[in-house]
Amino acid sequence: MVKEPSVLGQLIQSYAGARKLNRGKQLHAHLISVGGVPSTFVANHLINMYAKCGDIHHAAALFDGMTQRNLVSWSAMISGFSQNGRALEALRTFSLMCAAGVRPTEFAFSSAIQASASFGSLAYGRQMHCSSVKLGFDDELFVGSNLADMYAGCGSLVEARLVFEEMPWKDEVSWTTMIDGYAKNGNLEDALGAFKEMVDAGRITIDQHALCSALNACAGLKAYRFGQSLHSSVVRLGLESETFIVNALTDMYAKAGDMDGASSVAKKVGSGWNVVSCSSLIDGYVEMNQLEEALRTYVDCRRQGTEPNEFTFSSMIKACADQAVLEQGTQFHAQVIKASFDMDPYVSSSLVDMYGKCGILKCSIQLFGEIQHASDAAWNSMVGALAHHGRGKEAVEAFHGMVARGCRPNHITFVNLLMACSHSGLVESGLEFFHSMHKTYGVEPxxxxxxxxxxxxxxxxxxxxxxxxxxxxxxxxxxxxxxxxxxxxxxxxxxxxxxxxxxxxxxxxxxxxxxxxxxxxxxxxxxxxxxxxxxxxxxxxxxxKKLPGFSWVDVDNKAHVFGADDPSHPQIKEIHEKLEELSVKLSQAGYDGLFADGKTFKKPRRPYEKERLDAELKLVGEYGLRCKRELWRVQYALSRIRNAARDLLTLDEKNPRRIFEGEALLRRMNRYGLLEEGQNKLDYVLALTVENFLERRLQTLVFKSGMAKSIHHARVLIRQLGRQVVNIPSFMVRVDSAKHIDFSLTSPFGGGRPGRVKRRNQKAAAKKAAGGDGDEDDEE
Incomplete structure (x- = not known):
């Protein structure tokens, strides 16, 4: 084995370039076995090799064991830490180098500046800037580019632009840095402006990185025309087969709504689909509410061997949530678990949202509880699911839990929270949250x-x-x-x-x-x-013209679409017969008109038993009912609901029918105030009584609100007020509608015209005061 340092250096450098970590380790082990690393020169090459191959631990161990270090040793270690995402260690090593009296080079400065950008430390980055000016490195092109990138990465675009303007000359890297900085900070118009400046400046080679940044800005702005002109430039430069360009073009066309253009670009790639362009296509179809096309694209990608990533799954699950297709959503959930993406923050939040929108709140809560470190997106999905199900108080509790765990709410959080307050009647809480958005959380409404x-x-x-x-x-x-x-x-x-x-x-x-x-x-x-x-x-x-409504149903993996008043379906007769059959079954199961003021009731088998008559008379008098038939209607509705609950309780707890229909029944009972929010089991439905239903009647609530002098007076008021949306005493009032019970503005009690009796008495009093007899009747 040769021990010539220059030869060893070239050999180690080749291993680093080819990312052959094992070969490099073998060489290092051999050197140790024959007496150790021969020189600092070889040790520096080994540090560089370990860093480039991602084994930063061995690089640090070798660096710490060196008895003699030179400027290259320090620079290689700082660069290695920075390249491997160890920003804090890179900054510490840079500080140790300065403390050791070693004057840093421009390369060490560049690595330290990159570490400051990765660490997000604007203060440390400014110190790096000051030091670079003192040492005269600020005129170096790559130092200036890294400084601009650091300021942009820390959100200080003004300082980034100042550094950029002070650079003595600019190349495509510095221009791309500025364009990318604007784009990442949401200043998309400035990003496109910088790209146009670069083109106008001339003598600058427009590479794929600059084009990608500009195309991403076009996608965000939906600047379709400018994006098309960039596409022409891509073709002219021969870059249309570059993967990054294809992905950026696909995303740009998809965001602009041109799905034909996006699909055409993605399918022109000679190497076939890639997961990024596939995800962009699927996301575009989802935004256009084209679920079938999204599914078709997903299947095509899988057939061509493209494995979906977390963004692909997130988009597909979002599509299932928007269309409320639970079956497909559960299938994607199974694939997510198989691919080990179930703990990914994007995918897990999408699953919580999907089950919430498909009506399975229990699964949403369970999945959210399984997330070890819930992200902001997961909290937003949970608040949104609770809002979707009318659980306003629980949504508010979830929001407070989110804040207590250090998550920062954003504009989506407050949209979900305000919707929850709106649907649950929590007006004062909602107004308080709205006013605290900017003051407390820095979110502009x-x-x-x-x-x-x-x-x-x-x-x-x-x-x-x-x-x-x-x-x-x-x-x-x-x-x-x-x-x-x-x-x-x-x-x-x-x-x-x-x-x-x-x-x-x-x-x-x-x-x-x-x-x-x-x-x-x-x-x-x-x-x-x-x-x-x-x-x-x-x-x-x-x-x-009023557009007809449409509905659809999946049968044998085929979607059958039905239009209102559309007799053109070839099986229209069978459809109507089936609808009649389903209507009868729904009525028998207790899902049709449970709370309506219909004439449906069931006469008791022994209606004249003394105990029954006494109990009925008590309820009729207590709740101001007109006759026993009103009571029988409530009893019949209660029996149907109990029968439905018993039928579901006979099924297994994991049975899809029990989960779906049981959740729907419990949700309905909660919304009518028959069950409290915590009573989310079918056993509570069996415990419901006739009194629970009578307490939710409009007549009862009018009396208990203090508007009427007695329960019978409440019935008279409801009948006499007129021009009301609801004037039926037996109407079952939902929890979120109870706050709307009030006198009509045109009624005598609401400040309107006095009633007939009061007008007659006023007229009689006026005649008596004027000397008349006051006995004439009011003819109105």
């Missing part, structure tokens, strides 16, 4: 957050507060906000404000038929029939 507050106040019937809130907004509400307000105006009978909301909506979405339908429904609920005709005429004149 956006359109979505303002729209959620509008929806929250509108659902609570606080229309004047909605009006004031809109007046204080820094911008006009979006369509969702105006639509929420219009729906609330229909519910609460505020025609004037509803017309304003409808007018704004028609400007934002002139082709939306729902606006005209909501407006005409609002007029109809108030008895303004002339306005109803005018609204419908306006809809006809504007040639807006």
């Amino acid at each position: 956006g359109e979505e957050h303002y729209s959620c507050v509008i929806d929250m106040l509108a659902r609570a019937g606080r229309l004047q507060e909605v009006k004031d809130f809109i007046g204080r907004m820094p911008f006009e509400p979006n369509a969702y906000g105006w639509c929420s307000l219009l729906g609330a105006c229909r519910t609460h009978g505020d025609v004037e404000l509803g017309e304003v909301a409808a007018e704004k909506l028609m400007k934002l979405e002139p082709g939306n038929t729902g606006i005209h339908v909501l407006l005409s429904t609002m007029y109809a609920s108030m008895g303004h029939w002339e306005d109803v005709k005018a609204a419908r005429k306006s809809m006809r004149d504007s040639r807006v």
Whole structure:
């Protein structure tokens, strides 16, 4: 074995370039066995070899054991730590080098600056900058590029630009550093501006790295035209087969919505699909709500041997969540476990979201509990799942848990949180969270957050507060906000404000038929029939047509689509017969009209037994019922619900039908206030009583709210108020609707015109005071 240092150095260098770590270790072991590493020169090469092969531990051990170190030794060790993601050790080694009196070179400075960028230490990076100026390294091209990259990586774009401008000359690396820095910090327009400056500067070779950064900026801005021009440049430079370029182009076209262009670029690659372009394609199809195309792309990639990564799985699970296809979602969950991605933060948060949107909240909570270190995305998914299921209080608790564990909420967190407060009637809590967004958490409220507050106040019937809130907004509400307000105006009978909301909506979405339908429904609920005709005429004149609704069902891996009032299906007769059969089964199982004021009841077998009559008479008097038939209806509805619960309890706990239908039944009981939030077992359904149902009747709640003098007076009030959305005493009130119970603004109790009896008494009193007899009846 040769011991000539120069020959050994070349041999070790070849091992480093080919990443042959084992060969390098064998050579190192041989040198130790024959007397040790012959010189510092060879030791430096060994340190460099270990660092480039990723074995930073052996590199550090060799460095620590060196009796003599020179400038190259220190530089190699600093560079090795920096390249292997050990930023803190790189900075410590640089400090030790300076403390040892060794003057650093520009290469050591560059490595230390890169470590500062990786560590995210702006203060340390500034110290590096000052030292480089003192030593005269700031004019070095690669030092300046690394300084600009460090400042951009630490979020200080102003200082990055100053360093860039002060550089005596600039090459493609420095320009690409600036473009990439802007893009990573979200300044996409500045990134494209820097790219155009580079092109205009001339004498700069535009390489694939600069093009990739520019294409990524185009993808973020959806700058389709400029992206196409960059595509032309790619073809002209012969870079269309480069993997990084293909991935960037695919992502750009997909983000712009041109899925044909994205697919064409991805499939032109001679080496076939790669996982990044495949993930970009799938993500584009998901954003376009094209689940079938996303699935087809996924299958094609697997057939060509491309293994999905965490981003691929995350996109596919998101597609299943958006379409609420539980079966496909569980299949992807199984593949995720098989591929060992179940603990990945992106995938785990997507799974929590998917099960929540598919109605299986229990699985969402279980999966979230299995995550060892929940990421911000996982917490957001959990809060969103609870909000989706109307669990407002639990969503608020989850938010506090998120903050307590050091996770920082973002704009998505607050959208989910405000939605949870809106759907659960937690108005004051929601307003408190909205006002704390910027003050406490540094999150600037956006359109979505303002729209959620509008929806929250509108659902609570606080229309004047909605009006004031809109007046204080820094911008006009979006369509969702105006639509929420219009729906609330229909519910609460505020025609004037509803017309304003409808007018704004028609400007934002002139082709939306729902606006005209909501407006005409609002007029109809108030008895303004002339306005109803005018609204419908306006809809006809504007040639807006109501799009038919569609539904679909999966049978034997085929999707069958059904349209409303569409008789063209070849099996339409069989479909209608099956629907009738299902309707009967649903009614028997207790899922159809459980709380409606229908005439369906079942007469008891022995209706005249003394004990039964006494019990019925007690309930009729206590709850102000009109007759025993009202009580029998409730008893019949309760028996159907119990039968449904018993039927589900006979199934295994992991049976899909028990999980899905059981969750649906419990969710419905919770929303009607028949079960508390913690009572999430079917056994609690069996414990329900007739009194539980009678307590949720509109008549009972009107009396208990203090509006009526007695339970019987409450029944009279409901019948006499008129022009109400609901005027049925036996109507079952949902928990989130209870806050809307109030007197109509046009009723005598709400400040409107006095009632008939009061008007007659007032007229009689006036006549008596004027000397009349006051005996005439009020003819109104």
